[in-house]
Amino acid sequence: MRTGDIRMLLILVAGLIGGFTLTLRGQAAAPQATEQARNPFSGDPKAITYGAVLFRQECVFCHGVGARGGMRGPDLTTGSWNHGGSDADLVRTIADGVPGTAMPPNKLTADEMWQIVAYLRTLQQPVAPAVGDRARGEALFFNAGRCSSCHMVNGRGGRLGPELSTVGSARSRAYLVDSIRQPAKQLTQNRTFGDSALKYDTVTAVTADGRTIVGVPMNEDTFTLQVMDMNERIHSLDKKTLKSVRHENRSLMPTYDTGRLPDADLDNLVAYLQSLRTTPTVRKGGSHEDH
Numbered sequence: 001m002r003t004g005d006i007r008m009l010l011i012l013v014a015g016l017i018g019g020f021t022l023t024l025r026g027q028a029a030a031p032q033a034t035e036q037a038r039n040p041f042s043g044d045p046k047a048i049t050y051g052a053v054l055f056r057q058e059c060v061f062c063h064g065v066g067a068r069g070g071m072r073g074p075d076l077t078t079g080s081w082n083h084g085g086s087d088a089d090l091v092r093t094i095a096d097g098v099p100g101t102a103m104p105p106n107k108l109t110a111d112e113m114w115q116i117v118a119y120l121r122t123l124q125q126p127v128a129p130a131v132g133d134r135a136r137g138e139a140l141f142f143n144a145g146r147c148s149s150c151h152m153v154n155g156r157g158g159r160l161g162p163e164l165s166t167v168g169s170a171r172s173r174a175y176l177v178d179s180i181r182q183p184a185k186q187l188t189q190n191r192t193f194g195d196s197a198l199k200y201d202t203v204t205a206v207t208a209d210g211r212t213i214v215g216v217p218m219n220e221d222t223f224t225l226q227v228m229d230m231n232e233r234i235h236s237l238d239k240k241t242l243k244s245v246r247h248e249n250r251s252l253m254p255t256y257d258t259g260r261l262p263d264a265d266l267d268n269l270v271a272y273l274q275s276l277r278t279t280p281t282v283r284k285g286g287s288h289e290d291h
Ligand code: HEC
Pocket: 055, 058, 059, 060, 061, 062, 063, 072, 073, 074, 076, 080, 081, 082, 083, 084, 090, 093, 094, 098, 101, 102, 103, 104, 106, 116, 166, 169, 170, 278
């Protein structure tokens, strides 16, 4: 091929790529207009009541009464949003869900979603002043507090307790505080095996030869039981050969009361845990930026 031909080819290719990006940009621009839309039901008392009813039917299970956060979903009253805080952002999150998390997509109509958003707006608390020092909390988590001996965060830490890499997105502040001060109050659902019936309770199994194994259940069916003990050893047990097996509604996590963990340290730890989030899909401040 002569140099001239190559140049022609390059120009052609550049033109193609250029044209292609132009089309893409054109397409990306289209949905922006609808994303700017304001809630047609904003402040409408009747719509807010419908929204509250819908929320109780569809969302309370995870987000808790009054959207104050529950077992499986975050507090939606804090005014701090991970996936965008405009009315349109909320509708989009509700419609599409958050892939890779428990937040499901919904088949609600647009009006129903706007009504839910109108309701959520009435619950917004004034933004709480930040308490606690995230960096100190992180140091405590990995060093003196020894939380990382049982918990994994972004690939660092132990495996006995649930992974906490995105716990700040999934849990309310109140839930986090309870998890530390009173671990048994709401035991974490074990999500690893997708079986929502399985939770991080404490299992004590006694084998035929008299060994006692204490740990968290990892998997269980009618015939078998897998338990991880305090040393992260996994025991696969055949139930019919066991002398006994007992589930107790308590946590293997120690209770951190004020003697063990003063309130100031708790605040730092919780500030750190709240910072552990799924990647925001919308940048802070501007909620209508290009992705
Ligand atoms: C099965 C549990 C579950 C159900 C049901 C559920 N959610 Fe969620 N929701 C979650 C979880 C978990 C998250 C956090 C996702 C993440 O990690 O970013 C979430 C996140 C959200 C967010 C984003 C919060 C933010 O910071 O941007 C909104 C808004 C939301 N949910 C609203 C709703 C509404 C409204 C309903 C009912 C129509 C609902 N959810 C039903 C579990 C649930």
